[in-house]
Amino acid sequence: MNSPRERILARLKAAPKSAAPLRPDWTPPAYDAAARKAKFKAMLEASHADVHEVTAADWPERLKSILANKGVGSMVYAPATDAGQRLAQSWGEGGPALVAYDRPVEEFKEVLVSRADAGFTTTRGGIAHTGSLVLWPTSDEPRLMSLLPPIHVALVEESALTDSLAETIRVQGWANGMPTNAVLVSGPSKTADIEQTLAYGVHGPKELIVLLIGSESP
Amino acid sequence: MVADAHKMEFGAKAHVALNDPKLRANFRRAMDGLMTKRAAQFADTGEWTSLRARGAAIRANALAKLPELLEQLEANCLRNGIHVHWAETTAEANAIVLGILEAAGARTVIKGKSMVTEEMHLNAHLEKNGITPVESDLGEYIIQLAGEAPSHIVMPCIHKNKGEIAELFHDKIEGQPYTENVDELTAAARKALRGAFAGADAGISGVNFAVAETGTLVLIENEGNGRLSTTLPPLHIAVTGIEKVLEKLDDVPPLLSLLPRSATGQPITTYVNMISSPRKDGEKDGPKAVHLVLLDNGRSRVHGDTELRDTLRCIRCAACMNHCPVYTRVGGHTYTFTYPGPIGKLLTPQLEGIDCAGDQPHASTLCRACADVCPVQIPIPDLLVRLRTESVRPAAPGAVKGAGSMASSSETMGWKGWTLLYGSPLIYRIGTKMLGWFGNLMPSSAPMLKQWTSVRTKPKFAPKSLHELAREKGFCDE
Numbered sequence: 001m002n003s004p005r006e007r008i009l010a011r012l013k014a015a016p017k018s019a020a021p022l023r024p025d026w027t028p029p030a031y032d033a034a035a036r037k038a039k040f041k042a043m044l045e046a047s048h049a050d051v052h053e054v055t056a057a058d059w060p061e062r063l064k065s066i067l068a069n070k071g072v073g074s075m076v077y078a079p080a081t082d083a084g085q086r087l088a089q090s091w092g093e094g095g096p097a098l099v100a101y102d103r104p105v106e107e108f109k110e111v112l113v114s115r116a117d118a119g120f121t122t123t124r125g126g127i128a129h130t131g132s133l134v135l136w137p138t139s140d141e142p143r144l145m146s147l148l149p150p151i152h153v154a155l156v157e158e159s160a161l162t163d164s165l166a167e168t169i170r171v172q173g174w175a176n177g178m179p180t181n182a183v184l185v186s187g188p189s190k191t192a193d194i195e196q197t198l199a200y201g202v203h204g205p206k207e208l209i210v211l212l213i214g215s216e217s218p
Numbered sequence: 219m220v221a222d223a224h225k226m227e228f229g230a231k232a233h234v235a236l237n238d239p240k241l242r243a244n245f246r247r248a249m250d251g252l253m254t255k256r257a258a259q260f261a262d263t264g265e266w267t268s269l270r271a272r273g274a275a276i277r278a279n280a281l282a283k284l285p286e287l288l289e290q291l292e293a294n295c296l297r298n299g300i301h302v303h304w305a306e307t308t309a310e311a312n313a314i315v316l317g318i319l320e321a322a323g324a325r326t327v328i329k330g331k332s333m334v335t336e337e338m339h340l341n342a343h344l345e346k347n348g349i350t351p352v353e354s355d356l357g358e359y360i361i362q363l364a365g366e367a368p369s370h371i372v373m374p375c376i377h378k379n380k381g382e383i384a385e386l387f388h389d390k391i392e393g394q395p396y397t398e399n400v401d402e403l404t405a406a407a408r409k410a411l412r413g414a415f416a417g418a419d420a421g422i423s424g425v426n427f428a429v430a431e432t433g434t435l436v437l438i439e440n441e442g443n444g445r446l447s448t449t450l451p452p453l454h455i456a457v458t459g460i461e462k463v464l465e466k467l468d469d470v471p472p473l474l475s476l477l478p479r480s481a482t483g484q485p486i487t488t489y490v491n492m493i494s495s496p497r498k499d500g501e502k503d504g505p506k507a508v509h510l511v512l513l514d515n516g517r518s519r520v521h522g523d524t525e526l527r528d529t530l531r532c533i534r535c536a537a538c539m540n541h542c543p544v545y546t547r548v549g550g551h552t553y554t555f556t557y558p559g560p561i562g563k564l565l566t567p568q569l570e571g572i573d574c575a576g577d578q579p580h581a582s583t584l585c586r587a588c589a590d591v592c593p594v595q596i597p598i599p600d601l602l603v604r605l606r607t608e609s610v611r612p613a614a615p616g617a618v619k620g621a622g623s624m625a626s627s628s629e630t631m632g633w634k635g636w637t638l639l640y641g642s643p644l645i646y647r648i649g650t651k652m653l654g655w656f657g658n659l660m661p662s663s664a665p666m667l668k669q670w671t672s673v674r675t676k677p678k679f680a681p682k683s684l685h686e687l688a689r690e691k692g693f694c695d696e
Binding site: 003004005007008009011012013014015016017018019020021022023024025026027028043047101102103104105108109113114129130131132137138139142143144147148164165166169170174175178179180181182183184185186187188189190191192193194195196197199201202203204205 | 247248251252268269271272275276278279281282283284285288289304305306310354355356357360373374375379380383400401403404405407408411412415416431432433434440441442443445446449450460466467468469470471472474475482485486487488489490491492493494495496497498500501502503504512514518519521522524527
């Protein structure tokens with residue numbers, strides 16, 4: 001028993017056994033379709049996010065005008081995702097410049113850290129109970145675009161909303177394979193470390209803009 | 219000889235804290251707010267009861283299977299490409315972290331909030347070896363600038379008001395004007411830390427839950443500094459106590475519902491970060507290497523006692539300290555050690571030994587407020603009583619490290635006399651008679667009485683005992 005690992009495990013295994021208790025019943029909250037969407041919106045808005053209801057047809061146009069009104073100069077996006085391609089095709093002239101996050105961070109750090117005004121990501125769904133977005137970064141859609149720029153824009157499909165995290169994990173089969181990094185986002189970056197006074201954008205985005213695509217839209 | 223007896227200074231420090239009106243006001247305001255917010259979250263008592271029963275069972279289950287789950291966690295992390303290290307002591311853990319950093323040629327480190335690295339005094343160790351650690355959680359950054367330790371496990375700089383922080387920023391951050399505007403202070407920290415994030419060679423974080431089933435490290439936070447520290451630098455080192463493991467991913471949601479609500483009254487933290495591997499081929503960001511350091515530092519000893527094992531259920535929400543009548547009046551620094559408040563006075567003597575921190579279990583009124591709010595049902599007051607008992611009893615097999623070290627000969631003699639008095643009816647009668655006659659002549663400065671009467675009025679012995687009064691009323695002994 002030479003290694004710390006062996007000594008620690010030997011001590012733990014030599015300990016008297018206690019029964020592993022059954023997990024008593026606990027039911028996470030559940031909603032009907034209308035309540036689910038309302039709860040999702042209300043919780044996100046309570047966390048200081050801007051939620052816009054959009055359609056599958058008009059979201060790029062809507063986003064362009066939202067950003068233009070805020071004076072956003074540039075937005076980082078993932079060009080290889082379906083949503084990224086849609087964005088690039090319909091963006092046209094005027095509005096913020098689209099900057100593709102298409103290379104390793106080592107070559108893109110400066111843009112992310114100090115130049116980009118916004119970052120655009122898709123989501124794998126949303127959770128009504130806590131007003132959370134499920135981000136599931138991939139090689140096409142990297143991790144930092146939702147975190148470094150001062151504004152994070154996220155696209156959510158109403159049909160991908162679930163009631164609770166427990167349901168999300170079960171329905172989407174997370175235990176069968178986790179990605180490098182999965183993230184739940186419930187609002188913009190915030191802190192209350194100074195006298196419990198809420199302040200936004202301490203390290204991550206100061207604003208979170210959520211585009212919620214209605215399920216009945218064409 | 220009591221080892222490290224200098225650390226036992228709760229009483230003296232408490233007196234100083236109690237006479238500091240600014241500190242009292244800072245804690246009072248903060249704790250009142252936190253109690254109100256938590257209460258609003260758990261207004262539905264039915265939901266609270268079933269959720270916390272589930273949370274307690276999840277943690278007890280993980281501790282019952284701890285060695286097997288740690289092996290499973292290790293196997294799954296390795297399969298995912300995460301390096302796993304084991305450390306028996308904080309010195310070993312420090313050496314492991316330093317070794318990883320040196321092998322990677324890292325000179326600067328950005329840190330997310332981590333209590334276990336506070337327990338290790340990792341920052342001092344890195345600085346001594348030429349590596350600069352920068353704390354990125356705003357609260358931790360503030361106390362790092364001030365050269366202090368955290369005074370709370372969730373809100374490390376809760377003991378400071380904005381005036382003090384304004385002054386500190388004005389002094390320590392170049393070009394920062396004095397302002398008490400919280401948004402401006404926050405923006406100043408963002409600006410100061412952006413460069414530190416971008417330039418760091420490595421990121422260090424703690425772990426809230428480590429999921430054995432999938433080899434996933436769960437980190438929760440509001441600021442995004444935790445995500446940045448674990449994503450932007452090319453190397454990520456996560457450090458955790460061995461007790462933080464959970465069996466299944468399904469165990470995360472109930473605990474995630476209990477932790478932030480108990481801690482700050484939030485339904486969820488802004489970010490829940492689940493890390494399962496380093497950057498894979500084709501991925502554009504994320505660290506190229508991830509290391510997990512598993513620290514024992516006395517935890518396996520705590521685990522070896524099936525009663526005290528409940529201590530390890532703790533999910534570090536700090537609700538116990540927010541509701542503790544002692545903590546809320548004296549603040550976290552009074553406890554000297556890394557973990558303050560009720561969970562600290564339970565955990566610290568077990569990790570460090572009663573000979574080092576044996577005064578801590580006595581810093582409690584046993585009012586049970588901590589037990590009432592604990593989301594995983596740790597019977598804190600009962601375990602504190604066990605530690606108090608062991609602190610004065612001769613060490614027996616299975617007793618906590620340093621047991622018996624607080625026994626004093628005058629106290630032992632006092633109890634012997636008490637036993638004698640109560641064991642013999644004759645001596646008892648004579649004794650109480652004598653106390654009735656002469657007890658009031660005892661000066662308050664008498665040994666053992668002195669400390670007790672320092673904050674209380676000396677009791678007055680009645681000329682007649684209860685037995686005598688009863689006999690006079692016509693009751694008779696059986």
